[in-house]
Amino acid sequence: MMDVTKYHIGYYNPPKTEYRWVHKDHIEKAPAWCSVDLRDGNQSLIVPMSLEEKLEFFNLLVKIGFKEIEVGFPAASETEFEFLRTLIERDMIPDDVTVQVLTQCRDHIIRKTFEAVKGAPSAVIHFYNSTSVAQREQVFKKSKEEVKKIATDGAKLVKQLAGEYEGNFRFEYSPESFTGTEPEYALEVCNAVLDIMQPTPDKPMIINLPVTVAMSMSHIYANQIEYMSDNLKYRDSVVLSLHPHNDRGCAVADTELALLAGADRVEGTLFGNGERTGNVEIITLAMNLYSHGVDPKLDFSDMPAIVELYERVTRMHVYERTPYAGALVFAAFSGSHQDAIAKGMAWRAEHDLHEWTVPYIPVDPTDIGRTYDADVIRINSQSGKGGIGYLLEHRYGYNLPPKMREHFGYTVKSISDHAHKELTAPEVFQVFQNSYLNKTSPLNVAEAHYIQKNGIYAVVTLETGGEHREYSASGNGRLDAVSNAIKAGTGMDFSIEAYTEHSLTTGSTSQAATYVGLKWGDGTVTWGAGTDNDIIVASVKALVSAINNK
Incomplete structure (x- = not known):
């Protein structure tokens, strides 16, 4: 039996009452993107990817345009260590791409991480420790000072080893479980790390504020981000990063509001695969920007190929209603929707419009490798004459008069209804031929x-x-x-x-x-x-x- 009395608010609003982000109505430019598909995504698979599958996925991410790719936790297992070494030794990392590696703030793990990245053209050393109230009290059983010391000791060792190892290193720190941490304390820990690392505008440091577990409504996370952005030391030398998880189903909203609040960077996975309910979906975020006329700096012009590779190497399924990428996201079965779409398409053609204005379809499907007749107009018992007529005209060239189109629509819907199935375009055309075309009997x-x-x-x-x-x-x-x-x-x-x-x-x-x-x-x-x-x-x-x- 459900018992609501077990639960209480476990997040912390910052000590601030006025926020600038609430007055903004759109995101003006794309953030820096970091794919964590090969780390968070891979560790969440029932059957993790093989080495060759990970290499293929890495190449896909590069092709899409990611300039930062988290490749794993090389000190955690030989498999992840071998993957990173393979990328480096096969010279598979382009000069403009930075690989990111994850490490806890523990001495031997940090040292092995530096061993793993030797020879990489560019690497982000991402170190972290958990700072939340629940983790401090229940897991580490340490005070605030003791937990902060874990972070600062880790920062000191990272800085020391960066001087001992040859390489082009950048650094990232995450107060893991940030959303369950008092904002003032998270700020104190991050500033202590920054004081050690001493970033500069030429060599900025990433401060990553993860929604390790989603606890609040999205605007609370935005408040937390604006508070941190306003109060972090060395702000002109800090890249403020987000890493939202989707426990409340709000990861996209969390991220978009946090970008309004001053964040510069986003870590996520293509389709949201990650621990528990997953990470934020980068495709959705990027395409949302695209639909507002903002260049996302990522190329999703062949979405079907991206979906195919992802499903094949991860053995995961892209849900049919997944925004932008799902098989049915542009599909209109409703008769009134189909009619509006068909008229919208005709309006664009008649007025030679460049701007996309078609009802019910937020972006032009052809921009991401989809087609109108196969993906937009889908025919079943709910379809209308407009959509059926549009399909017949644009796939086969037959432009039926309005009253005949209506008659044909009822014919097709009746067949679909009795068969309890969607009709394909060739099946619809066959109905037209059988019902009306060049009949010679009796x-x-x-x-x-x-x-x-x-x-x-x-x-x-x-x-x-x-x-x-x-x-x-x-x-x-x-x-x-x-x-x-x-x-x-x-x-x-x-x-x-x-x-x-x-x-x-x-x-x-x-x-x-x-x-x-x-x-x-x-x-x-x-x-x-x-x-x-x-x-x-x-x-x-x-x-x-x-x-x-x-």
Whole structure:
């Protein structure tokens, strides 16, 4: 049984009452990004990646544009040590990419970490210790001074070894479980570390303030970040970094508000894979910036390929509704949504717009390697005539008249409803062909000849049940004459209610598509479509198809 009395507020708001970040309405530029997929992401997999899989993932991150990549905790295991050494010895780290390694503030672990990064073109030594009330009291059983000394002793050793080892080193400190730490105490510890490391604008240090466990609403984290940003020493020499986890499902919001509050850098994973509920999703953050016209400095133009590699090497699944990357995030099944999207697409084309304004779709799917017909308009029993018509037109070139489009929409939805499944584009096209296109049974016009006499005089050979009979009639045009001949020969009672035509293709072999709607004596309306290189032949085929649909 649930018992709410077990729980209390475990976070700490800073001693500040006015915050500047609340008056900002957007993030003006991309932060520095650090992927921790090969550390937080990998350690959270049921089956961790093999060496070759990690190397492939590393290459993907480089291709996307990450300039900082945390490659692991090399002192923790031989596997992680070997991975880092392989990157260095195979010369796989580009000159403009910095690898980041993680180490606790413990003497032997720090020393082995420096051994691991020898020869790297550039490396961030990321050292940390936990500072929260719960960790101090329950895990370490140490006072504030004793916990601070762990941090400062670690900083001293890191600085000493940086002078003893050859390499291009940068440094990062994290007060782990920052969100469960009193802000004033977190500030005291970070400033003590900074006093030892003595960063400069030319050699800044990263201070990373992790949401190790999410405890508060997002605005509280932003308050904590602004307080730290305003009060850290050497602020012009500090890169203020975020590392949010997603325990409350708010990691993206935590990060965006914290960037408004003064943070400069974000550590996360592509799709949010990490401990417990995961890390913040960098793809979502970056694409959110992109959707506001801010260059994220990361390239997600081939999202399907990124998803494929990620799923293959991690054996994780990108949920279908994952923002931007999921298989269904652009999919519109609702009829009203499909109609709005189709009209929005038409509006852009008619007005030759560069700016993206289409309803329901926050970014142009083609920007990230998706397609309109396969990814946006999806057909099931909830679909509408607008989306079904859009798919038929843009995939196959058939632009049905509005009333026929509505009729076709109901036909498709009925089939999907009875089959209890989504219909693919080829299946939708097959329904169109079977239902309307060039139907020759039970009646067919085998031949039609025309004479200019009292308008147009048509001699029509009708085929029914294997028998051929010839009929003739006049009309105000060829189609009207054929229609009158059929009615005269069969006694059918109909009138041509609608007729449209257009070209399917261009060039000398262009095919024409025609559509005919017939209104019958009993008030019903039937539709037919026809295609042929000859527009008159196509029109007759559409007429016959509509008759055969009675």
